Amino acid sequence: MSTPVLDVQGLAYAYPDGHQALYGVDLHVHAGERVALLGPNGAGKTTLVLHLNGILTAGAGSVAVSGLPVVKENLQEIRRRVGVVFQDPDDQLFMPTVRDDVAFGPSNLGMRGAALQQRVMEALDKVGMADFADRPPHHLSFGQRRRVAVATVLAMEPEILVLDEPSSNLDPASRRELAEILRSLDVTVLMVTHDLPYAFELCPRSVVLSDGVIVTDGATYDVLTDDALMSEHRLELPFGFDPRANVNRLPG
Amino acid sequence: MGAGHGHKLHFHGHSPVHRAPAHLKILGLLVFMLVVVATPREWFAVFGVYLALLVGVIALSRVPFGYIGRRMVVEVPFVLFALLMPLVATGPRVDVLGLGLAEAGLLAAWGLLAKGTLGVIASLTLAATTEPRDLLVGLERLRVPAQLVQIIGFMIRYLDVVTDELRRMRVARESRGFQSGGLRSWPVHARTAGALFIRSYERGERVHLAMLSRGYQSSAAPHRKTKGTADQGSGSLR
Numbered sequence: 001m002s003t004p005v006l007d008v009q010g011l012a013y014a015y016p017d018g019h020q021a022l023y024g025v026d027l028h029v030h031a032g033e034r035v036a037l038l039g040p041n042g043a044g045k046t047t048l049v050l051h052l053n054g055i056l057t058a059g060a061g062s063v064a065v066s067g068l069p070v071v072k073e074n075l076q077e078i079r080r081r082v083g084v085v086f087q088d089p090d091d092q093l094f095m096p097t098v099r100d101d102v103a104f105g106p107s108n109l110g111m112r113g114a115a116l117q118q119r120v121m122e123a124l125d126k127v128g129m130a131d132f133a134d135r136p137p138h139h140l141s142f143g144q145r146r147r148v149a150v151a152t153v154l155a156m157e158p159e160i161l162v163l164d165e166p167s168s169n170l171d172p173a174s175r176r177e178l179a180e181i182l183r184s185l186d187v188t189v190l191m192v193t194h195d196l197p198y199a200f201e202l203c204p205r206s207v208v209l210s211d212g213v214i215v216t217d218g219a220t221y222d223v224l225t226d227d228a229l230m231s232e233h234r235l236e237l238p239f240g241f242d243p244r245a246n247v248n249r250l251p252g
Numbered sequence: 253m254g255a256g257h258g259h260k261l262h263f264h265g266h267s268p269v270h271r272a273p274a275h276l277k278i279l280g281l282l283v284f285m286l287v288v289v290a291t292p293r294e295w296f297a298v299f300g301v302y303l304a305l306l307v308g309v310i311a312l313s314r315v316p317f318g319y320i321g322r323r324m325v326v327e328v329p330f331v332l333f334a335l336l337m338p339l340v341a342t343g344p345r346v347d348v349l350g351l352g353l354a355e356a357g358l359l360a361a362w363g364l365l366a367k368g369t370l371g372v373i374a375s376l377t378l379a380a381t382t383e384p385r386d387l388l389v390g391l392e393r394l395r396v397p398a399q400l401v402q403i404i405g406f407m408i409r410y411l412d413v414v415t416d417e418l419r420r421m422r423v424a425r426e427s428r429g430f431q432s433g434g435l436r437s438w439p440v441h442a443r444t445a446g447a448l449f450i451r452s453y454e455r456g457e458r459v460h461l462a463m464l465s466r467g468y469q470s471s472a473a474p475h476r477k478t479k480g481t482a483d484q485g486s487g488s489l490r
Contacts, residue, residue, distance in 0.1 A: 079429040091420040094447035105428035
């Protein structure tokens with residue numbers, strides 16, 4: 001097989017206060033895949049995400065993105081390749097206008113002038129926010145801000161898009177719109193979530209992180225219908241949702 | 253994330269210094285500082301006595317000296333300023349290691365350093381031995397205006413929240429390839445500060461609304477407040 005876009009091997013990490021969050025995580029994501037990273041609160045999901053672009057440094061083990069190891073010398077390139085969309089769009093958006101904010105990433109990579117503007121508008125187009133380019137981010141709705149946050153990362157043309165709880169705090173319409181956008185993108189996606197229907201809808205493959213290790217890696221349908229596994233790792237389907245009843249309704 | 257519990261300046265303990273009433277400690281710090289500041293800087297030996305006094309109190313509180321020492325880096329800007337004074341002051345000069353230094357400047361630098369350092373050590377000792385909540389109660393007992401105490405309380409309550417917000421913004425920035433350092437990163441820092449200010453301001457409004465919807469009356473004249481409502485005020489600020 002080709003070099004995985006994301007290659008995590010034996011990753012372990014303990015916070016400076018001694019709390020160990022990861023105990024040897026192995027994870028491979030290949031080009032074009034959409035993978036859901038599931039797990040209960042406190043399983044170490046966010047900690048794992050912060051390793052993927054080198055914000056945190058592995059205590060043991062390694063992370064590589066398309067063969068490039070995540071080490072200090074490569075950080076700039078790694079952060080271009082790995083686009084992280086954080087849970088709270090307000091953490092990500094801090095410029096006076098949407099346009100400036102989307103331009104922030106590519107201009108850090110040295111882009112200027114017309115090429116930069118074009119990149120910005122392309123990214124905003126992909127998330128359907130091109131009409132809002134000159135608005136201040138804090139005047140947008142939450143769902144719009146989340147989409148702009150996705151655009152700020154898409155503008156860097158990442159090889160893998162990492163989304164931390166993309167559906168949190170979205171109303172059903174915004175949630176569906178974001179799903180359509182994510183499905184339309186031609187990019188590898190790792191989606192961290194405990195929104196299981198969303199994972200089922202968007203990601204053919206799921207991995208479950210629990211207590212700092214990957215406990216399952218398989219088809220999302222198989223994971224969600226494995227009742228013993230689900231209850232063992234504090235995963236629960238929302239009331240009234242049954243993957244068995246919805247498997248035929250999955251969009252292609 | 254790995255945020256620590258309790259306040260960063262506080263050192264948990266049960267020594268007599270920890271147990272002493274907060275208002276007495278605040279008063280003690282105030283009197284001590286007034287005396288230190290009023291002491292003529294030529295009385296070199298007296299400053300030694302002050303230092304010995306502080307060392308005694310710290311030893312009694314069983315707070316490790318290193319704990320206080322590490323936190324003294326907050327004084328560094330003052331130290332730099334003090335070190336500059338002998339170089340820029342005018343007047344008679346003395347030779348120190350081949351440098352012509354102004355006598356008046358040397359003396360002024362000594363005064364600033366000695367008094368500043370004593371102040372920093374004393375304040376850190378108070379902070380290390382007193383819970384923020386107790387400090388607020390102490391200020392209230394000293395009849396500091398209730399609104400002022402509330403403002404300080406809010407600051408303590410939300411400092412960590414805002415710091416955390418700033419940290420998450422920094423992580424999000426760096427994730428998009430931003431590297432801090434150099435003059436060119438300043439506009440980015442300025443915008444971050446601006447965004448943080450607006451957000452903190454908005455959070456303040458939300459907090460205020462939440463307080464109002466729970467029956468808080470900010471317009472009540474402070475002097476008409478009963479003991480009960482004052483306690484409630486600081487109680488909700490933990």
